[in-house]
Amino acid sequence: MNLQAVFLDRDGTIGGTGQFIHPRDFVPYEGALAAVQRLRAAGVKVFAFTNQWQISLGNATEADFQAEFAGYGLNGAYVCPHHPDDRCECRKPRPGMLQRAAAEHGLDLSRCAVVGDVGGTDMLAAHAVGAVKVLVRTGWGEGSLGEHRAGWGHVEPDYVAADLVRRWVGYLAPVGRRWARSPPTQRHAPEGLLRRREIAHQLKSVFSSRISRRCTDCPGLPVRVPGL
Ligand SMILES: [Mg+2]
Numbered sequence: 001m002n003l004q005a006v007f008l009d010r011d012g013t014i015g016g017t018g019q020f021i022h023p024r025d026f027v028p029y030e031g032a033l034a035a036v037q038r039l040r041a042a043g044v045k046v047f048a049f050t051n052q053w054q055i056s057l058g059n060a061t062e063a064d065f066q067a068e069f070a071g072y073g074l075n076g077a078y079v080c081p082h083h084p085d086d087r088c089e090c091r092k093p094r095p096g097m098l099q100r101a102a103a104e105h106g107l108d109l110s111r112c113a114v115v116g117d118v119g120g121t122d123m124l125a126a127h128a129v130g131a132v133k134v135l136v137r138t139g140w141g142e143g144s145l146g147e148h149r150a151g152w153g154h155v156e157p158d159y160v161a162a163d164l165v166r167r168w169v170g171y172l173a174p175v176g177r178r179w180a181r182s183p184p185t186q187r188h189a190p191e192g193l194l195r196r197r198e199i200a201h202q203l204k205s206v207f208s209s210r211i212s213r214r215c216t217d218c219p220g221l222p223v224r225v226p227g228l
């Protein structure tokens with residue numbers, strides 16, 4: 001398995017609404033923790049990474065979140081406790097939490113994936129380190145693809161999914177479109193892109209129980225990221 005690790009956003013991705021929910025009240029979505037177990041069973045490390053600036057206001061503690069995550073069967077959890085005005089290095093869209101995890105666990109982030117509901121934080125952090133990007137439609141996901149699409153418009157997710165475990169649609173379109181235009185004998189995508197597709201498809205095969213018929217395993221499919 002070339003896929004080394006998956007980073008899961010918490011609010012709107014593992015469960016909840018996308019808004020702050022205190023750990024004592026947080027409820028994971030159906031199937032979310034089973035998906036974590038599937039990944040672990042496949043030898044993939046799984047981490048949570050989450051902005052929790054309410055900690056800076058005293059509305060929860062980092063220990064509260066770590067206690068919550070301890071029950072999810074993860075390899076670890078990274079929590080940014082800072083206020084946006086602190087301009088810390090760990091608050092998404094900055095990739096500080098991903099880089100710290102890479103250092104602590106010996107990860108190549110180009111062989112890792114990020115799943116989140118917010119384009120302007122989760123997808124941009126993933127983009128900054130070259131990780132595979134999966135946007136879920138739960139939480140703020142629909143808004144990320146709609147009214148907030150401009151805030152991350154230069155980045156395309158590799159997958160858009162109904163949620164962690166359902167209806168993953170591939171948008172690895174740049175390679176697919178290029179292949180569609182070129183003669184079969186010249187269909188050689190750059191190595192990095194091919195590896196990226198391999199990583200992405202490994203992720204989907206483990207994580208998602210449903211394979212979309214629009215999957216870009218089939219080069220040339222006219223896929224398009226919603227909102228672009
Ligand atoms: Mg979120």
Ligand SMILES: [Zn+2]
Pocket residue numbers: 080081082088089090091
């Ligand atoms: Zn921070």
